[in-house]
Amino acid sequence: MTGYHVETVVASEAAVLEALDRCYPGITAKNRSNGSTLEIATRELAHMSRVHDDGLEILEDAEELDVVTLEQQSGEAPVVRMVNVLLASAIHKGASDIHIEPYEKEFRVRFRIDGVLYNVMVPPLEMKDAVTSRIKIKAKLDIAEKRLPQDGRIKMRYRDAGATKELDIRVSCLPTLYGEKIVLRLLDRSKLMLDMSNLGFDAESLRRF
Numbered sequence: 498m499t500g501y502h503v504e505t506v507v508a509s510e511a512a513v514l515e516a517l518d519r520c521y522p523g524i525t526a527k528n529r530s531n532g533s534t535l536e537i538a539t540r541e542l543a544h545m546s547r548v549h550d551d552g553l554e555i556l557e558d559a560e561e562l563d564v565v566t567l568e569q570q571s572g573e574a575p576v577v578r579m580v581n582v583l584l585a586s587a588i589h590k591g592a593s594d595i596h597i598e599p600y601e602k603e604f605r606v607r608f609r610i611d612g613v614l615y616n617v618m619v620p621p622l623e624m625k626d627a628v629t630s631r632i633k634i635k636a637k638l639d640i641a642e643k644r645l646p647q648d649g650r651i652k653m654r655y656r657d658a659g660a661t662k663e664l665d666i667r668v669s670c671l672p673t674l675y676g677e678k679i680v681l682r683l684l685d686r687s688k689l690m691l692d693m694s695n696l697g698f699d700a701e702s703l704r705r706f
Contacts, residue, residue: 522617576627579620586617588655588664593683597632599625599676629670629677636668646671651681 508516587595587608594609604625607614620628630640636649651666667682693703 519615522615576624576631579624580628580631583617584653584666585655587681587683588657595679595681595683597628597679597681599629599673599678601675604628625676629679632668632679632681633670636666636670638668638670643677644672 583595583606590608590610592608592610596605596607596609596614598605598607599622602622604620604622606617606620608617609615632651633640633647633649635651638647638649647670649668649670651668653664653666655662655664662685665684667684669680669682671678671680693706698706
């Protein structure tokens with residue numbers, strides 16, 4: 498049907514399911530006909546993360562801002578839960594970056610895992626401003642400023658295998674044609690200790706280096 502040569506290979510069921518989950522997260526037959534886009538995405542992300550959002554604690558909350566409407570929207574329960582579930586899922590998946598990107602007719606969220614960007618969810622377009630404002634408030638950015646790039650930081654605390662860890666999130670906000678694109682860089686302090694012996698040097702080269 499495709500006109501391409503098909504090469505048959507053998508794979509285990511677990512490997513196939515893992516590949517489907519990696520390439521098409523959240524797109525399953527049982528979910529297509531059940532619930533709104535946001536409900537499906539939130540439910541699937543919660544299942545992926547295996548981490549409850551109440552295990553996350555954002556430190557150093559921003560002060561009250563003057564833009565009342567945006568602040569109220571960003572504090573609504575669905576928005577707060579979606580942002581928390583996104584962060585929890587990114588931590589669980591080992592993502593290094595979260596890309597939140599507005600387009601003309603869609604609002605897309607992607608994770609960068611091992612250098613590759615994966616589509617994670619497409620929230621309703623009308624949630625774009627609320628989600629953006631929620632993240633900007635937590636990063637202590639000016640939610641009224643939408644025409645200039647901004648950079649901020651979020652400190653988070655989460656539980657992993659019974660231990661409490663802290664996570665630094667660098668937030669970069671960039672104006673685009675259809676709204677503000679946000680990139681969150683997740684920096685786990687506990688994983689920053691690098692062992693030079695793991696880089697593949699032989700003993701003599703490592704000693705000289």
